[in-house]
Amino acid sequence: MAALQLTWRLLAGGIAIVTALLISVALGLATQGVIATSNSVLAGLSVLTGSGFAHAAAYVASRRPQTVRRTAERGAFLAIAIGALSGVLAATLGPRILPTLPVLWWQVAIALPFAQAGQLGLGLQQGLGSSRGYVAIYVAQPLVAFATAAMATLLSNRSEQPSEWAGAIVLTPYVVQGIVSALGWIRLPRQGGPEPVGALMSYTARIYPSAVAHYLSYRLDLILVSALLGATAAGLYSLALNSVDAVARIGQTAATVLFRRFSEATLPQGVRLARRGASAAGALSLLVGLALAALVILFGARVEHVRVLGQLLLLLAFGGAGISAWTVLATYLAANNELAAALRVNAFLLVTSVALYVSLIPVIGVYGGAIGTSVGLALAAVLGYREVGRLDGSEGVAGPAATLLRKPFGK
Numbered sequence: 001m002a003a004l005q006l007t008w009r010l011l012a013g014g015i016a017i018v019t020a021l022l023i024s025v026a027l028g029l030a031t032q033g034v035i036a037t038s039n040s041v042l043a044g045l046s047v048l049t050g051s052g053f054a055h056a057a058a059y060v061a062s063r064r065p066q067t068v069r070r071t072a073e074r075g076a077f078l079a080i081a082i083g084a085l086s087g088v089l090a091a092t093l094g095p096r097i098l099p100t101l102p103v104l105w106w107q108v109a110i111a112l113p114f115a116q117a118g119q120l121g122l123g124l125q126q127g128l129g130s131s132r133g134y135v136a137i138y139v140a141q142p143l144v145a146f147a148t149a150a151m152a153t154l155l156s157n158r159s160e161q162p163s164e165w166a167g168a169i170v171l172t173p174y175v176v177q178g179i180v181s182a183l184g185w186i187r188l189p190r191q192g193g194p195e196p197v198g199a200l201m202s203y204t205a206r207i208y209p210s211a212v213a214h215y216l217s218y219r220l221d222l223i224l225v226s227a228l229l230g231a232t233a234a235g236l237y238s239l240a241l242n243s244v245d246a247v248a249r250i251g252q253t254a255a256t257v258l259f260r261r262f263s264e265a266t267l268p269q270g271v272r273l274a275r276r277g278a279s280a281a282g283a284l285s286l287l288v289g290l291a292l293a294a295l296v297i298l299f300g301a302r303v304e305h306v307r308v309l310g311q312l313l314l315l316l317a318f319g320g321a322g323i324s325a326w327t328v329l330a331t332y333l334a335a336n337n338e339l340a341a342a343l344r345v346n347a348f349l350l351v352t353s354v355a356l357y358v359s360l361i362p363v364i365g366v367y368g369g370a371i372g373t374s375v376g377l378a379l380a381a382v383l384g385y386r387e388v389g390r391l392d393g394s395e396g397v398a399g400p401a402a403t404l405l406r407k408p409f410g411k
Helices: 002-027 029-063 065-097 105-128 131-155 166-186 197-229 231-264 267-299 304-335 339-364 366-393
Strands: none
Touching: 002 029, 002 131, 002 231, 029 065, 029 105, 029 166, 029 197, 029 231, 065 105, 065 166, 105 131, 105 166, 105 231, 131 166, 197 231, 197 304, 197 339, 197 366, 231 267, 231 304, 231 366, 267 304, 267 366, 304 339, 304 366, 339 366
16 A cells, blocks of 8 residues: 555656646746746645644544544535635735735635645545545646646747746646545545534644644745745746655655554554654655756756756755655654644744745845755654654553544543
8 A cells, every 4th residue: 555655646746747847848937936836825825724624534534434524524614615715815915915926816716725625635535544535636636737737838838928828737736636535525425423613623723833834834935935036936946846745755655654553553653653654754755855866967967957956956855855754753643633742843843944044045045945945844854753752651542532633532
């Protein structure tokens, strides 16, 4: 199952990289910069307006799979409604508050509810341990993005200005992913009673600060590069980040496959498994990241943009290793309701990364973003390893409680 998950995730990452390269070469770096910045803002709004619902769905599915459809329906209603309202507000206020940021605001607004449905579906399939369902939702977005980008390259020409196809490349993949996600949970039987809305909101509220802090530390660099240096610089920087995202899928695979085992394992066994999984994922990610950087530097040394890309990949290789390791550790903490520990790490990650972004990007440009990302994520992995180790001396957990999300371990 792990091999299957890794294969599909790396395939999705490879498709994302090919799509970004296709857009950059055929439509121009400015188009790639607008698309990447819009996707980053979209993902940020998704985290800000409903990421906790996906975590709650995963948590319920791993422990009470018979009731998860009705809980997912409640989560979907809340997440999609909030997402739709937030999208309209963002599209209305965004251009006025952030006029220099190259974002397709209305495409982001329309895509946001579908993105929320997609994230909820991923959480549901992760909790159920369904590799087929997870892969279908996960791969839908990059496949549709590639197909839309390929169509755009056939029907339009390269330009220094963003292509008119940029909006479709941003919007269409999330619409399809949301539909695929909804089809996944609609097929589940409607059994049992759902978790109370209050319990769902309680779990969401407790994991929310950690999710927001993690996202801001991980993607604020691209937004700052785009706002300060323009769409072309953002396009080049986003190519490097696409490679990091592809490498990070190693850690995401391990976290997805191990989620149910983290939930079921006794405390000492779970801690050892989490630490070993994080170490293996981080080491493998570092090797792959360094290999990618070496290949780009070796074959593209004579081209200015390619040389800069290779240097960025070299700097970001350590960030890819850090995020893979931290993803595994954070998943263990979430699976065992240790949300305060995850929040401590993500808060430190946010403060460190933002301080480095603000101080370095205006001075050394895109390299400042890469340094800030790698330093922050590497420190997060170290702190997460320590936080998980501290649980080894904690008391064992009690049996299941009546309200799963509010008091998951009867405490």
